[in-house]
Amino acid sequence: MYRAVVVDDEKYDLEGLRRLIPWAKLGIEVVCSENKPLAALSYMEEYPIDILVTDIKMPVLTGLELSRKAMEKNPDLRTIFISGYQDFEYAKQALHLKADGYVLKPIDDDEIEALLKKVVSDLDDSIKRKQDQTRLDESFAYIKGDFLQHLLEGSLAKEAIPPLMERFKLGHSAGVSRAGIVELDDVMWRSKPESDDRENPLQAAMAFVIRTMEGGAFGPWCSLSATQVAFIHTGDAWELENSLNELNDRVRAATPFTLTSSYGEPMPFPYEISRSFAQAKELIGNKMFIGKNRVISPAHAKLQVARDATDLNAILDEIFAAMAQYDLLKICDCMEELFDNVRSFDHPEKVHSFSIHVASKLEAYLRTAGETFHSLLGWGFEHLDAVRQFETAEDIKSWLRRALFEISERLFFKKQGKNRRLMEPIEQYVQEHLEEELTLRELANRFSYSANHMGLLFKDHMGESFNDYLVRHRMERAKALLLDSRLKVYEIADRVGYKSLAYFSRLFRDQFGITPGDYRKQG
Incomplete structure (x- = not known):
C-alpha cells in the first residue's frame, strides 16, 4: 500500500x-x-x-x-x-x-x-526500475568481490586473471601492491540491537566501513565475512597506516565498534598478491596476543616470550582464597600472574582452552562451597563456551576478572545481606536519568558490573527486570507530566527517554490501557 x-x-x-x-x-x-x-x-x-x-x-x-x-x-x-x-x-x-x-x-x-x-x-x-537496477548492481558487485577474494587466496588460474581484471577495470598490472584486512572488534558483544526498531549495529557498522573505504585510498576491496573486509593497496606503507588509523578513528566515532587491521609486504600485482594476503591473514590472527584497536604491520613478530610456567594450581588456590575474603586487589594481582603464562602460547586456541580450564576449576571450587555459576550468576555451560568468542587474551582476562569480582561480591552479600545498600545509589541514578537512553549495559558499566550481574541484582532486589522497572517509572513520570497542558505529548515522550512518539504511546497504552491523549482528556 x-x-x-x-x-x-x-x-x-x-x-x-x-x-x-x-x-x-x-x-x-x-x-x-x-x-x-x-x-x-x-x-x-x-x-x-x-x-x-x-x-x-x-x-x-x-x-x-x-x-x-x-x-x-x-x-x-x-x-x-x-x-x-x-x-x-x-x-x-x-x-x-x-x-x-x-x-x-x-x-x-x-x-x-x-x-x-x-x-x-x-x-x-x-519501484520495479529501481529493483532491477539494484539487482544488476548487486550482481556485478558480488561477482567482482568473488573474483577479488579468489585472487587474494591464489585460487585462480593465471590465464583467467587478465580478462577478469579488464572486465572489472582493475588494469593489467599495478607494479607491486599490498593486501590488507580490516576487522571489527568485539562483534559478539556489541552486535545485538537494543530493540526491534533499530538496525543491527554490526550491519550498520560494516556498511559504514565499506562506505568510508570506498571514499578513501584503499583500492579494490571485497567482503570476507560479516566482520572482515580485504583490500589491495598500491601506495606506500606510511600512507596505508595513516589511512587505516584514520578509518579506525571514524569508525570509533560513528559506531559502537573499533577496528583492528593488518597488511602484508608488497608483492607483484596481480600474480603474487596472494602471498601478501596470506601474511595479512596471519597478522590479523595475532590480534589475540598483540591486542585490538590497532594496525598490525609486518614489523610485528609473533609475541613469544619464553618463561617457566608458574604452578597454576597454586595461583588458583590464591585466587579462591581471595574470593572468599572479598579481596579484590589480591584477585587482580593473581590474575596478572595467571595470564603471564599466556605469553608462551603460540595459537589462539591454546588461550581459549587454558581459559576454559581455569573456569572449570573455578566451578569445581564453588561446588565445594555449595554454590555454582548458575546459583551465583545465572550462568549455564554456554557462558563458559563464550570464552571462544573473545578476540584477545586481554579480553578474556578482563571477562574472567570481572566474573571473579561478581562471584566474590555475591558471596559477600549473601553473608552480609546488604543488597539494599548496594541498590540505593543505582535506583537514585535511574530516577535521575529517566530522560536519557538508559540501557542495562550502560548502567552496569557506570557501577562497574557486567550487564548480566546487574540484571540479576535488579531481579533479586526489585522483583522485576530492569527493563520493566525502567518502563514503569518512565510511564509514571509521563502520567504526572501529562497533567501539564502546556507540554505537547511528543515533548513528554522526549522527557522520559523516548524519541519515537508512536513507541512511547504504545508503551503507555500497554501500561495503563489508555493512550496518552485520552489520559490527558480524562484529567
Missing part, C-alpha cells in the same frame, strides 16, 4: 476526498488527512509518504509551498493539486513544479480516481 496525505482547508471538501475515493481499492492508505497545512507538513517531516493530494489556495501555507517543502525531504513525492477555476496562476506554478495532476473543484470522482491510478502505476514502474 502506498501512503498518502490529503490536505484541504475546507473541512467538507476534505471529508469528501477521504470518504468518496476508493483509496484501498487503488492500493493507497490515507495516513494523514488535515485541514491545517502546517500540521500536514509536520507529519510529512516525521514520516515517509508517497502521495500528496492538496488544495492549492490555503491560508498560512499554500499547497504549492507545502509541496515544495515536502519535496525537499522527499524528492520522489507524487503530488496532485486541487483548486478552484479562478486560480489559474496557481495552476501554472503547479505545472512548473511538475505536478502529477491538477483537478478543478468541484471534484469529479472519476477524474481524480483516474489520476490516482496513473500515479500508482508510475510508482509501481519506478
